[in-house]
Amino acid sequence: MTRVGQQVYQHTLANGLVLLAERMDHVRSAAINFLVPAGSAFDPQGQFGVASVLAEMITRGAGDRDSRELSLALDNLGVDRDESVGAVNMRFWGSTLARNVPAALDIYADIVLRPHLPEDELEPVQELALQDIKALEDAPQSKVMVELRRRYYPPPLNKDRRGTAEDIEALTIDAVRAQYTNSVRPNGAILSVAGNIEWEPLKAQVERLFGDWKPGAVAEANPLPHTATSAHIEKDTQQTQIALAFPSVPVTDPDYYNARAAASVLSGGMSSRLFTEVREIRSLCYSVYAFHETFKTQGTMLAYAGTRAKFAQRTLDVMMREFHRLKAGIETDEIDRVKAGLKSSLIMQEESTGARAGAIATDWYYLGRVRPFDEIQAIIDGLTPANIMSYLERCPVRDVSLVTLGPAALTITAEADVEAAVAAADTVAAEEAAKEQAGEPA
Amino acid sequence: MTRVGQQVYQHTLANGLVLLAERMDHVRSAAINFLVPAGSAFDPQGQFGVASVLAEMITRGAGDRDSRELSLALDNLGVDRDESVGAVNMRFWGSTLARNVPAALDIYADIVLRPHLPEDELEPVQELALQDIKALEDAPQSKVMVELRRRYYPPPLNKDRRGTAEDIEALTIDAVRAQYTNSVRPNGAILSVAGNIEWEPLKAQVERLFGDWKPGAVAEANPLPHTATSAHIEKDTQQTQIALAFPSVPVTDPDYYNARAAASVLSGGMSSRLFTEVREIRSLCYSVYAFHETFKTQGTMLAYAGTRAKFAQRTLDVMMREFHRLKAGIETDEIDRVKAGLKSSLIMQEESTGARAGAIATDWYYLGRVRPFDEIQAIIDGLTPANIMSYLERCPVRDVSLVTLGPAALTITAEADVEAAVAAADTVAAEEAAKEQAGEPA
Numbered sequence: 001m002t003r004v005g006q007q008v009y010q011h012t013l014a015n016g017l018v019l020l021a022e023r024m025d026h027v028r029s030a031a032i033n034f035l036v037p038a039g040s041a042f043d044p045q046g047q048f049g050v051a052s053v054l055a056e057m058i059t060r061g062a063g064d065r066d067s068r069e070l071s072l073a074l075d076n077l078g079v080d081r082d083e084s085v086g087a088v089n090m091r092f093w094g095s096t097l098a099r100n101v102p103a104a105l106d107i108y109a110d111i112v113l114r115p116h117l118p119e120d121e122l123e124p125v126q127e128l129a130l131q132d133i134k135a136l137e138d139a140p141q142s143k144v145m146v147e148l149r150r151r152y153y154p155p156p157l158n159k160d161r162r163g164t165a166e167d168i169e170a171l172t173i174d175a176v177r178a179q180y181t182n183s184v185r186p187n188g189a190i191l192s193v194a195g196n197i198e199w200e201p202l203k204a205q206v207e208r209l210f211g212d213w214k215p216g217a218v219a220e221a222n223p224l225p226h227t228a229t230s231a232h233i234e235k236d237t238q239q240t241q242i243a244l245a246f247p248s249v250p251v252t253d254p255d256y257y258n259a260r261a262a263a264s265v266l267s268g269g270m271s272s273r274l275f276t277e278v279r280e281i282r283s284l285c286y287s288v289y290a291f292h293e294t295f296k297t298q299g300t301m302l303a304y305a306g307t308r309a310k311f312a313q314r315t316l317d318v319m320m321r322e323f324h325r326l327k328a329g330i331e332t333d334e335i336d337r338v339k340a341g342l343k344s345s346l347i348m349q350e351e352s353t354g355a356r357a358g359a360i361a362t363d364w365y366y367l368g369r370v371r372p373f374d375e376i377q378a379i380i381d382g383l384t385p386a387n388i389m390s391y392l393e394r395c396p397v398r399d400v401s402l403v404t405l406g407p408a409a410l411t412i413t414a415e416a417d418v419e420a421a422v423a424a425a426d427t428v429a430a431e432e433a434a435k436e437q438a439g440e441p442a
Numbered sequence: 443m444t445r446v447g448q449q450v451y452q453h454t455l456a457n458g459l460v461l462l463a464e465r466m467d468h469v470r471s472a473a474i475n476f477l478v479p480a481g482s483a484f485d486p487q488g489q490f491g492v493a494s495v496l497a498e499m500i501t502r503g504a505g506d507r508d509s510r511e512l513s514l515a516l517d518n519l520g521v522d523r524d525e526s527v528g529a530v531n532m533r534f535w536g537s538t539l540a541r542n543v544p545a546a547l548d549i550y551a552d553i554v555l556r557p558h559l560p561e562d563e564l565e566p567v568q569e570l571a572l573q574d575i576k577a578l579e580d581a582p583q584s585k586v587m588v589e590l591r592r593r594y595y596p597p598p599l600n601k602d603r604r605g606t607a608e609d610i611e612a613l614t615i616d617a618v619r620a621q622y623t624n625s626v627r628p629n630g631a632i633l634s635v636a637g638n639i640e641w642e643p644l645k646a647q648v649e650r651l652f653g654d655w656k657p658g659a660v661a662e663a664n665p666l667p668h669t670a671t672s673a674h675i676e677k678d679t680q681q682t683q684i685a686l687a688f689p690s691v692p693v694t695d696p697d698y699y700n701a702r703a704a705a706s707v708l709s710g711g712m713s714s715r716l717f718t719e720v721r722e723i724r725s726l727c728y729s730v731y732a733f734h735e736t737f738k739t740q741g742t743m744l745a746y747a748g749t750r751a752k753f754a755q756r757t758l759d760v761m762m763r764e765f766h767r768l769k770a771g772i773e774t775d776e777i778d779r780v781k782a783g784l785k786s787s788l789i790m791q792e793e794s795t796g797a798r799a800g801a802i803a804t805d806w807y808y809l810g811r812v813r814p815f816d817e818i819q820a821i822i823d824g825l826t827p828a829n830i831m832s833y834l835e836r837c838p839v840r841d842v843s844l845v846t847l848g849p850a851a852l853t854i855t856a857e858a859d860v861e862a863a864v865a866a867a868d869t870v871a872a873e874e875a876a877k878e879q880a881g882e883p884a
Contacts, residue, residue: 026468027793071713075779078786096786127725137680138582238579271513283569337517344520344538351469
């Protein structure tokens with residue numbers, strides 16, 4: 001049960017492409033994770049959604065293979081794969097037997113460097129992108145988070161990958177090709193592989209495949225000045241969807257793990273505060289959680305709940321009260337549970353090729369290095385209530401952006417009033433329950 | 443890269459409880475999976491949803507701990523956990539560091555054997571169950587599958603875990619306690635653990651914890667005579683949800699892997715037939731898939747798609763055509779890709795404690811034994827087009843149950859007409875596209 005020495009390798013090609021690998025001796029699989037800074041943030045004005053269209057087009061023929069031949073080649077290797085677009089990065093992900101990684105990388109080099117971007121595939125891809133936009137209308141849980149991020153984050157970080165129907169419909173093949181040329185570059189890109197791999201042959205192959213990739217000017221996703229806003233989206237749903245966000249610290253900040261620990265005190269397990277107060281004690285909703293999210297430039301605390309309209313204001317009040325109440329103090333045993341949960345997650349991550357390929361790339365993207373397990377473990381071990389309290393003083397609950405979706409709007413109760421609001425609602429609920437038990441209509 | 447010898451252990455307690463373990467030397471985590479045959483199938487008439495209510499109540503105090511103390515104790519151990527209810531089994535799942543497994547098992551023994559089932563927790567739990575029912579109304583993708591299974595499967599296998607609002611509201615604490623007494627029994631239950639565990643101490647602990655658990659009469663989920671039906675659920679959604687099912691073979695049948703391979707030819711990768719014909723060639727929807735599902739007594743082929751209303755009939759026609767077209771022949775290279783995908787999945791499963799804890803319990807539940815990797819590998823290696831064709835002759839596409847949810851109903855086109863229907867719709871679509879390109883309104 002001793003931790004086997006971590007075997008992490010790194011090499012930067014002359015063109016800027018960063019290759020990362022983690023060798024895991026006792027597995028037979030490997031995962032590939034390729035981040036290219038070509039996410040939605042770089043969608044030009046009037047072309048919102050072009051990054052997503054490009055991510056779908058880029059696999060429709062590349063190198064010597066047409067669209068179908070590419071799919072066949074990757075399926076022949078048993079590659080479980082996915083191409084996706086985030087705010088900053090376009091991501092190519094594949095997982096298969098370690099011995100198939102070299103052949104898979106040959107194909108990914110074609111996809112990234114030599115895509116055909118054929119004109120006759122544009123219309124079908126546009127149609128799919130429009131379907132994706134329509135589907136969001138039928139998924140209120142997802143939609144409320146999209147609408148929150150749209151209002152909370154500064155441009156260009158606030159763009160949703162789906163773009164807009166108008167822009168998607170107006171896209172030309174030239175625009176898609178221009179987006180490829182302008183955004184798919186080796187500088188800023190990170191290719192990571194984790195699993196039962198051999199470093200030297202991998203490095204040599206990546207040099208051979210990607211060494212000639214030309215670097216170029218790469219846009220930066222610099223956030224513009226912005227004031228977060230709130231909104232209610234009226235919709236005839238059974239449940240009211242509640243999503244909120246307010247500023248925290250980014251992953252580069254020394255307080256990052258204190259912020260994550262604060263989120264875990266609220267939402268890190270079934271004994272956590274939000275789960276206990278909202279779900280267990282008051283039965284206000286089936287699903288409630290808070291989490292921390294980060295860009296290079298900013299970190300954010302977010303929270304979600306979905307509940308019946310008649311419970312929605314009370315749910316929001318309880319959530320806000322719990323956020324405010326953090327600064328009244330955190331118990332040592334709460335932090336011990338947070339530590340136990342974070343350690344358990346870390347161990348799970350160590351055992352998964354997919355999780356490790358993702359983690360080493362993410363570390364490099366944000367920090368320019370891969371954090372050893374022992375370093376993360378030491379940070380977790382070092383968490384204290386005092387350090388978290390000092391983070392909470394630095395980043396109190398303020399400038400909350402609230403987006404709701406459902407039959408009726410909600411309001412954020414002022415901090416000074418929230419305790420009384422929760423108490424009053426609890427009293428009303430207790431009275432109604434007593435009446436109901438006595439057989440009167442509630 | 444040689445496969446390490448699999449270390450699987452099994453022990454049956456005198457009361458019938460089956461203990462299974464798989465030792466995985468090179469991990470530090472372990473997962474616990476506890477199946478008790480107390481699923482929704484055993485909900486008595488007028489108490490639909492009682493199994494789900496019981497699964498929520500059972501963790502609200504047990505042994506020496508009240509509800510809160512139980513959550514604290516499991517969170518202190520870093521247990522990532524979940525309790526869920528399926529058609530046949532209630533499932534307790536937990537994952538944590540291997541060294542915490544003994545302490546976690548002590549707690550699970552309290553939960554399963556000594557739950558308080560406190561009366562004052564019933565109303566909050568009923569409220570949560572009602573919220574769960576409401577939430578389904580806002581999730582059409584999930585709802586269409588629930589409504590399909592309700593109509594396709596024979597009672598009692600067709601019951602949804604959520605039950606009905608009327609029955610949930612009418613539940614009494616006595617009914618919940620009776621459900622516990624009648625359904626939570628060691629005979630038929632399977633406790634599995636996978637990870638870095640020691641077999642002898644585990645076996646001794648489980649004997650000590652569960653040895654006194656009294657066996658009793660256990661209901662069988664024997665399917666009643668039933669004719670599957672179809673339905674359209676009218677709803678003002680952006681997309682039409684399509685779900686269909688028809689008979690296949692269960693996991694106990696020698697043709698089981700042939701059935702799964704047939705599903706994979708349709709839906710096993712991005713080059714698979716449904717994905718290619720529906721999504722890649724015709725852009726009819728973002729999400730389309732087919733899969734095989736099994737009970738002990740019957741197996742089923744299912745398929746799903748979500749698409750715009752105007753594309754819905756064409757999507758269904760293409761899906762049905764692909765199902766029918768299987769029997770016209772399967773290429774060797776298609777089977778090679780299916781094999782590559784299944785092997786890749788098997789390797790991933792071997793490396794995950796959670797997946798292995800689930801797999802060994804599922805094997806035992808269905809087959810009364812754990813299949814070694816080498817046996818599954820040999821079955822995969824032995825797949826041939828001829829064997830799959832013989833399965834397709836035995837289980838042709840017939841008695842299809844179709845449930846749609848959206849603005850308008852669809853019809854299943856007869857097999858003799860489906861090719862022509864697809865061709866006609868393709869022609870219309872091509873003409874519309876040509877007009878649109880020429881600038882005319884489509």
